[in-house]
Amino acid sequence: MIGYIRGEKQGQWDRGVIVDVNGVGYEIQMPSSSLAKLPPSGNELTIFTHLVWKDDTLSLYGFETIEARDMFRLLLGVSGVGPRLALNILSMLSAEELLQILAREEKKRLRAIQGIGEKTAARLCIDLKEKAKAILTKRQWDMESSPHIEQPGKGDLWDDALSALTHLGYGSSETKAALAMAFASAGESASLEDLVKKALQGLAKSRTKQA
Structure with missing residues (x-):
């Protein structure tokens, strides 16, 4: 290779x-x-x-970038997506944009790309949604581990949601992971209530799996 x-x-x-x-x-x-x-x-x-x-x-x-190359490899793993289509997708969207779209299952934005129809858009979301969320969550953890890097585009909303979850009795580590997933799913335009609700759903699922 x-x-x-x-x-x-x-x-x-x-x-x-x-x-x-x-x-x-x-x-x-x-x-x-x-x-x-x-x-x-x-x-x-x-x-x-x-x-x-x-x-x-x-x-x-x-x-x-390595991130764009790795995104290309993920796309190739989807049935019906060859190198040419994968390259076309990354010509229209950055790796970061594509991860957000997949995490939120925005099929309409995918269908706007030449070569992607209803079935391919659905397949991309089905196959890559969870992988996209996992990548976004890992990046969130990486940013959390560096005290010199601020949360991009989150600011007070992130702090307020984190505070609300902490006051409900959840630990810092699990709260940050769940909140990162909530942001990936709901997007930065979501309200505080929506983010907290989605994060709580994620925390509940996590604890159910551990039980």
Whole structure:
């Protein structure tokens, strides 16, 4: 497996870029949104890659970040989603946006992407909803572990919800995990009441499983 490629940009076409590594030119297909951000030829690039071997043909797909590359791999695990469609999805949505959409099951936004119909949108949500929530929750935990990183876009709402749950007798660790899941599910536009309600539902399910 080729994890990443670092080399000099030699050229670019509508679906990808050519990178020279020690005299070998690698053709790497990329999301159109990423291609638009690449520097001119002659500059050094570092691209995180995924290798696909199909019908005796090797194809390299590249991404700006590890997160986008990992999202591409998740998409490939869904029935009916091939490399081209996965690349098209990530051309329209960032990895973070896609995770939020999947966690909230926003099928309408998925159907707005060329190549995704009702069945594929439903399949994406069914297969990836819980995985998306898990990734978002882990990121929340990572942010919680660093005292120098603030909760993005949450502010007082996060603090108020956390305080309400704590006063109900729930421990800090389980409360933060449940609240992170509530934010992923309801979105930042949700009210305090909605967030607390969803977090309580998550806490109840968690305790039921442990019983």
